[in-house]
Amino acid sequence: xxxVTLSKIVKRFGAFTAVHDTSLEFGEGQFVxxxxxxxxxxxxxxxxxxxxxxxxxGDILIGGRRVNDIPIHKRNLGIVFQNYxxxxxxxVAENVAFGLKYRNVPKDEAARRVAEALDLVQLPQVGDRYxxxxxxxxxxxxxxxxxxxxxxxxxxxxxxxSALDANLREDMRVELKRIQDRIGVTTVFVTHxxxxxxxxxxxxxxxxxxxxxxxxxxxxxxxxPASEFVxxxxxxSNILAATCTGRANGTVTLDxxxxxxxxxxxERAPQVAGAGPAKLVLRAEKLHLAARGTTDGQAxxxxxxxxxxxxxxxxxxxxxxxxxHRFQAVNMIDGRPFAAGAEVTLHLRPQDCAALPGDPx
Numbered sequence: 261x262x263x264v265t266l267s268k269i270v271k272r273f274g275a276f277t278a279v280h281d282t283s284l285e286f287g288e289g290q291f292v293x294x295x296x297x298x299x300x301x302x303x304x305x306x307x308x309x310x311x312x313x314x315x316x317x318g319d320i321l322i323g324g325r326r327v328n329d330i331p332i333h334k335r336n337l338g339i340v341f342q343n344y345x346x347x348x349x350x351x352v353a354e355n356v357a358f359g360l361k362y363r364n365v366p367k368d369e370a371a372r373r374v375a376e377a378l379d380l381v382q383l384p385q386v387g388d389r390y391x392x393x394x395x396x397x398x399x400x401x402x403x404x405x406x407x408x409x410x411x412x413x414x415x416x417x418x419x420x421x422s423a424l425d426a427n428l429r430e431d432m433r434v435e436l437k438r439i440q441d442r443i444g445v446t447t448v449f450v451t452h453x454x455x456x457x458x459x460x461x462x463x464x465x466x467x468x469x470x471x472x473x474x475x476x477x478x479x480x481x482x483x484x485p486a487s488e489f490v491x492x493x494x495x496x497s498n499i500l501a502a503t504c505t506g507r508a509n510g511t512v513t514l515d516x517x518x519x520x521x522x523x524x525x526x527e528r529a530p531q532v533a534g535a536g537p538a539k540l541v542l543r544a545e546k547l548h549l550a551a552r553g554t555t556d557g558q559a560x561x562x563x564x565x566x567x568x569x570x571x572x573x574x575x576x577x578x579x580x581x582x583x584x585h586r587f588q589a590v591n592m593i594d595g596r597p598f599a600a601g602a603e604v605t606l607h608l609r610p611q612d613c614a615a616l617p618g619d620p621x
Contacts, residue, residue, distance in 0.1 A: 295452070524540075
């Protein structure tokens with residue numbers, strides 16, 4: 261296992277800067293996800309760690325050793341790409357053994373390590389098959405076996421689940437995390453899928469336009485977003501312009517449209533220093549719908565009308581209007597979902613809210 265350190269990394273392509281002055285450190289054995297939309301710089305960052313791209317500025321260290329000038333084949337990295345990149349004319353065992361061959365590992369040891377890697381990915385009986393005979397999920401596991409068989413210092417995963425269908429993706433993310441936990445290798449995972457990031461990561465790096473927006477544990481970046489971008493990208497959020505009237509005794513007090521005065525836990529509003537403009541962040545699943553007039557003594561309430569319903573099976577996504585404001589809410593379905601046109605009451609617990617600094621006047 262090795263740490264990975266990026267120190268003031270910049271990557272330019274001509275006049276375009278893809279990654280701006282980025283410094284990050286990934287601890288030994290951590291599963292770190294670079295998360296963001298297409299074009300945010302996450303894959304470029306991964307490719308610089310791999311040695312497939314050279315940084316324009318800054319240093320990359322693996323295990324405390326500067327690797328800027330060390331070629332990819334000497335960095336001892338395991339890499340899994342989106343398309344798996346298996347050799348169609350080689351058997352599964354030959355594919356897995358490919359990296360060992362170029363490390364001059366003796367044949368007996370190579371055979372043992374290939375068998376162990378195939379056992380780890382739960383495909384011990386497919387060594388003599390060819391990739392075309394395997395399903396997409398099996399090919400993904402073989403690509404992973406090839407990456408880990410060399411006993412890498414760092415494992416790099418570039419959207420390896422994106423080619424799989426939805427159900428298989430969910431199964432494979434559990435399997436991938438199980439394998440990473442078992443071998444304990446420091447892992448850097450690139451995805452644009454928030455569900456993958458939340459489910460698998462020890463730490464998430466949220467990126468936008470080549471810059472890091474926030475770094476933290478999944479619970480931290482989800483519950484306490486550091487910017488409006490993070491709040492909107494990582495889950496569905498409703499953001500209201502509000503006014504902070506004070507910060508005291510572990511509570512930030514906001515006056516907000518629709519819901520009135522709310523006392524937000526101070527740890528959910530770390531950037532709101534005191535009185536002034538603020539933004540109230542309401543996660544869609546924290547807004548609970550009830551029949552019009554229903555009360556909840558622990559929650560702030562507001563009347564609303566359902567404008568549209570996106571039925572999702574176990575849950576429904578509601579689009580609502582409360583006065584001049586529109587909201588999204590995601591609720592589990594108990595019985596039948598509310599229909600479009602239904603008059604409802606929204607309930608919101610202040611402890612479920614977060615707050616950000618508002619735009620200056």
